[in-house]
Amino acid sequence: MKLKSSEEICISQNHLAQLQTKYMPGNRYSFNSSTPKTRLERLLRERELRKFNQSFHLPNEAKDGNREGDPFGNDSPNEGDNGGVPNEEEFLEGFTTGRTVGDAFERQDARPSKQRLLVVANRLPVSAVRKGEDSWQLEISVGGLVSALLGVKEFEARWIGWAGVNVPDEIGQKSLTKALAEKRCIPVFLDEEIVHQYYNGYCNNMLWPLFHYLGLPQEDRLATTRSFQSQFDAYKKANQMFADVVNEHYQNGDVVWCHDYHLMFLPKCLKEYNTEMKVGWFLHTPFPSSEIHRTLPSRSELLRSVLAADLVGFHTYDYARHFVSACTRILGLEGTPEGVEDQGKLTRVAAFPIGIDSDRFVRALELPQVQNHIKELKERFAGRKVMLGVDRLDMIKGIPQKILAFEKFLEENPNWRDKVVLLQIAVPTRTDVPEYQKLTSQVHEIVGRINGRFGTLTTVPIHHLDRSLDFHALCALYAVTDVALVTSLRDGMNLVSYEFVACQASKKGVLILSEFAGAAQSLGAGAILVNPWNITEVAASIGYALNMPADEREKRHWHNFMHVTTHTSQEWAMTFVSELNDTIFEAQLRTRQVPPLLPTKDAIERYLQSNNRLLILGFNSTLTESVDIPGRRGGQIKEMELKLHPDLKEPLKKLCDDPKTTVIILSGSDRGILDDNFSEYNMWLAAENGMFLRLTTGEWMTTMPDNLNMDWVDSVKHVFEYFTERTPRSHFELRETSLVWNYKYADIEFGRLQARDMLQHLWTGPISNASVDVVQGGRSVEVRAVGVTKGAAIDRILGEIVHNRGMKAPIDYVLCIGHFLGKNFLLNRQLQQEPR
Ligand SMILES: O=P(O)(O)OC[C@H]1O[C@H](O[C@H]2O[C@H](CO)[C@@H](O)[C@H](O)[C@H]2O)[C@H](O)[C@@H](O)[C@@H]1O
Numbered sequence: 001m002k003l004k005s006s007e008e009i010c011i012s013q014n015h016l017a018q019l020q021t022k023y024m025p026g027n028r029y030s031f032n033s034s035t036p037k038t039r040l041e042r043l044l045r046e047r048e049l050r051k052f053n054q055s056f057h058l059p060n061e062a063k064d065g066n067r068e069g070d071p072f073g074n075d076s077p078n079e080g081d082n083g084g085v086p087n088e089e090e091f092l093e094g095f096t097t098g099r100t101v102g103d104a105f106e107r108q109d110a111r112p113s114k115q116r117l118l119v120v121a122n123r124l125p126v127s128a129v130r131k132g133e134d135s136w137q138l139e140i141s142v143g144g145l146v147s148a149l150l151g152v153k154e155f156e157a158r159w160i161g162w163a164g165v166n167v168p169d170e171i172g173q174k175s176l177t178k179a180l181a182e183k184r185c186i187p188v189f190l191d192e193e194i195v196h197q198y199y200n201g202y203c204n205n206m207l208w209p210l211f212h213y214l215g216l217p218q219e220d221r222l223a224t225t226r227s228f229q230s231q232f233d234a235y236k237k238a239n240q241m242f243a244d245v246v247n248e249h250y251q252n253g254d255v256v257w258c259h260d261y262h263l264m265f266l267p268k269c270l271k272e273y274n275t276e277m278k279v280g281w282f283l284h285t286p287f288p289s290s291e292i293h294r295t296l297p298s299r300s301e302l303l304r305s306v307l308a309a310d311l312v313g314f315h316t317y318d319y320a321r322h323f324v325s326a327c328t329r330i331l332g333l334e335g336t337p338e339g340v341e342d343q344g345k346l347t348r349v350a351a352f353p354i355g356i357d358s359d360r361f362v363r364a365l366e367l368p369q370v371q372n373h374i375k376e377l378k379e380r381f382a383g384r385k386v387m388l389g390v391d392r393l394d395m396i397k398g399i400p401q402k403i404l405a406f407e408k409f410l411e412e413n414p415n416w417r418d419k420v421v422l423l424q425i426a427v428p429t430r431t432d433v434p435e436y437q438k439l440t441s442q443v444h445e446i447v448g449r450i451n452g453r454f455g456t457l458t459t460v461p462i463h464h465l466d467r468s469l470d471f472h473a474l475c476a477l478y479a480v481t482d483v484a485l486v487t488s489l490r491d492g493m494n495l496v497s498y499e500f501v502a503c504q505a506s507k508k509g510v511l512i513l514s515e516f517a518g519a520a521q522s523l524g525a526g527a528i529l530v531n532p533w534n535i536t537e538v539a540a541s542i543g544y545a546l547n548m549p550a551d552e553r554e555k556r557h558w559h560n561f562m563h564v565t566t567h568t569s570q571e572w573a574m575t576f577v578s579e580l581n582d583t584i585f586e587a588q589l590r591t592r593q594v595p596p597l598l599p600t601k602d603a604i605e606r607y608l609q610s611n612n613r614l615l616i617l618g619f620n621s622t623l624t625e626s627v628d629i630p631g632r633r634g635g636q637i638k639e640m641e642l643k644l645h646p647d648l649k650e651p652l653k654k655l656c657d658d659p660k661t662t663v664i665i666l667s668g669s670d671r672g673i674l675d676d677n678f679s680e681y682n683m684w685l686a687a688e689n690g691m692f693l694r695l696t697t698g699e700w701m702t703t704m705p706d707n708l709n710m711d712w713v714d715s716v717k718h719v720f721e722y723f724t725e726r727t728p729r730s731h732f733e734l735r736e737t738s739l740v741w742n743y744k745y746a747d748i749e750f751g752r753l754q755a756r757d758m759l760q761h762l763w764t765g766p767i768s769n770a771s772v773d774v775v776q777g778g779r780s781v782e783v784r785a786v787g788v789t790k791g792a793a794i795d796r797i798l799g800e801i802v803h804n805r806g807m808k809a810p811i812d813y814v815l816c817i818g819h820f821l822g823k824n825f826l827l828n829r830q831l832q833q834e835p836r
């Protein structure tokens with residue numbers, strides 16, 4: 001890190017003073033005029049503070065030699081054995097120590113405090129290899145999730161996960177726990193059977209292919225369909241085991257960040273244990289279209305468990321959108337721009353594209369050992385352009401497709417055959433899963449065939465390695481590459497493409513990138529985007545990339561380099577945690593706005609003391625039987641019948657027979673429906689929002705205001721018929737004072753679009769001047785004569801009841817229970833003013 005000039009530091013000190021006055025006094029979220037009120041304001045300020053902390057504190061720390069908690073703070077390339085670039089051991093230390101800016105607002109002195117972060121992922125950043133009864137060797141794990149999270153140095157973090165090894169004995173478990181503790185890692189011990197069913201089975205044979213659009217097991221994988229239930233049980237059991245370890249180590253105020261498809265059940269387990277826990281969940285893979293997710297037998301359970309988290313994150317907006325859509329279509333919940341809402345509880349859903357620790361790569365290129373590697377590679381491949389693929393040997397990476405495209409290129413361009421080489425690093429992964437074993441032989445076979453076809457006695461066109469490389473070797477390879485080839489069929493993000501760009505400052509090579517990798521959204525402008533399934537297109541792109549003029553390469557590289565060096569893994573983690581903190585704060589604010597729960601004990605006591613009570617009850621969604629998930633199960637017919645819940649019949653009868661209690665059913669439903677359900681009770685029925693009233697022993701009378709104009713009905717009916725015909729599974733009800741179009745069972749997104757169109761027409765079309773109210777419900781549109789509201793009707797209803805009963809004593813108790821919408825607000829207000 002370069003020291004800033006004194007002038008810059010001086011400016012920063014002024015800036016500090018300003019910031020301190022602006023943000024520091026009092027609590028982070030206290031409401032005075034200078035504190036941010038909206039989420040965006042808060043997040044913007046927090047971001048500004050983060051930037052400020054980075055630019056202001058680091059030079060001072062470097063100057064003081066105070067590098068505690070920041071082993072890489074002063075990274076002059078000449079320093080230390082490693083030139084300031086951490087080796088893998090140190091790299092790991094970097095993850096486990098460090099400062100935070102997440103809670104900077106809470107400090108008075110502008111020196112941020114550390115926020116404790118529990119990172120929970122299936123795999124620990126190190127895998128353990130047993131060397132003796134109680135001795136262990138720890139090796140860094142390979143994969144994008146580990147790479148990205150190791151770059152996160154701003155929190156006091158602990159990592160909880162599986163060490164990739166079965167440790168059945170107590171001595172082994174104790175000694176491994178101790179060895180891992182030095183790396184601030186905490187193991188979850190999974191036995192072989194669980195690993196087989198949970199990791200190899202449910203995670204990697206079921207969820208992984210499904211989330212990457214490869215579908216559920218078919219043909220030879222069909223047998224696994226039968227073991228689905230036991231695998232799912234093991235999945236839940238494994239998630240609970242992770243939760244138990246988190247609970248054991250959790251301290252108040254910790255942020256718990258759960259990662260990936262292995263742990264979709266974890267947020268629910270954690271919240272069941274402690275509702276106060278701050279829980280975030282991030283998915284590193286794509287989240288597929290809801291039509292794909294819908295095929296999964298445990299689709300609903302998994303979605304609901306994830307929704308227990310406070311914040312749910314994805315790499316791209318597309319994945320976030322798919323998730324919200326799955327929650328609306330499969331669970332019938334409300335999707336909003338903020339996330340998913342269920343009975344007033346919001347789970348925030350957003351995109352947080354991951355990045356890499358780009359500095360680490362840039363600095364590594366200057367190390368002597370990397371320079372030596374680079375020299376060797378240049379000599380080895382002199383006179384040939386180098387193309388590179390680096391992937392785990394996984395079917396989603398499109399390795400066979402990549403190699404076939406390269407073959408096609410060689411086939412069509414004989415002049416390139418001795419001038420280009422493809423180096424493919426294929427890291428073995430999930431080797432216990434049969435699909436992966438099959439892929440390995442398939443790739444070997446194709447590589448052998450192509451090398452046989454185009455190789456000579458001294459050279460082969462493809463160098464294929466079934467192994468991983470260490471960090472330095474990888475950096476050298478990235479640096480000497482002319483064209484990197486990423487052909488994932490689907491990929492959550494793909495960090496290899498980022499790492500390649502970070503190492504290309506001098507060469508400015510070309511990136512050919514699958515449009516189905518999340519990275520295509522961020523590096524799309526500089527890369528050549530391809531459809532990996534289209535081998536002809538990929539072959540042509542290889543030719544284009546190899547022949548690309550220097551100025552075009554430079555422009556493309558620069559664009560991507562800027563992105564990779566600014567959207568780092570540190571930024572990613574800090575943004576996620578900062579939004580998680582903010583989400584919790586927002587939820588607390590919202591909770592304050594929700595009307596408090598009825599104090600049941602108090603309500604009962606007062607009920608017992610009172611002598612002339614009035615109970616006003618809604619019907620639909622208040623006294624009816626609940627129907628299963630709407631939209632999918634054919635529950636429409638059942639619910640349209642609107643039946644009183646059988647369990648309520650007995651208590652309702654008792655209430656109605658009590659001479660001290662008057663019960664009114666106040667409903668939007670028409671008279672017939674109320675007659676069908678309540679004729680046998682001694683009560684008042686107020687149909688169509690109170691426009692019709694009857695004591696069950698008497699006749700219906702109307703409480704409609706005089707001169708209610710209903711001339712508009714035919715025009716509206718015409719509009720409703722039109723939309724009902726064009727919106728499958730929608731329907732409308734023609735009542736005497738209103739018309740209601742309901743799309744609760746229709747495709748929710750289509751229903752909403754149709755409703756928007758309909759409202760537009762009603763507000764601006766032929767009936768725009770009629771004296772009607774057009775009311776937009778959750779999943780309905782209602783048109784009714786002006787004045788037809790429960791609020792307006794209640795006065796007339798009360799007058800009628802008091803008169804009819806010849807009531808002398810005042811009403812001394814009113815309890816109103818219903819499923820109220822904003823449109824009934826008037827009624828609520830009136831009742832609140834009633835004497836109690
Ligand atoms: O732990 P394994 O089963 O050996 O698999 C390795 C990791 O693979 C996946 O990585 C994903 O995360 C990357 C970073 O966000 C992303 O760039 C990439 O597109 C994904 O495939 C998996 O999601 C991890 O959980 C695994 O650890």
Ligand SMILES: O=c1ccn([C@@H]2O[C@H](COP(=O)(O)OP(=O)(O)O)[C@@H](O)[C@H]2O)c(=O)[nH]1
Pocket residue numbers: 142143144145147148390391392425427467468469470471474493494495496497499
């Ligand atoms: O020999 C190798 C090959 C790959 N990697 C790392 O593995 C990660 C792969 O991440 P990516 O997001 O591309 O895909 P994933 O494997 O997570 O699906 C990258 O950080 C690579 O640097 C590595 O350490 N050694």
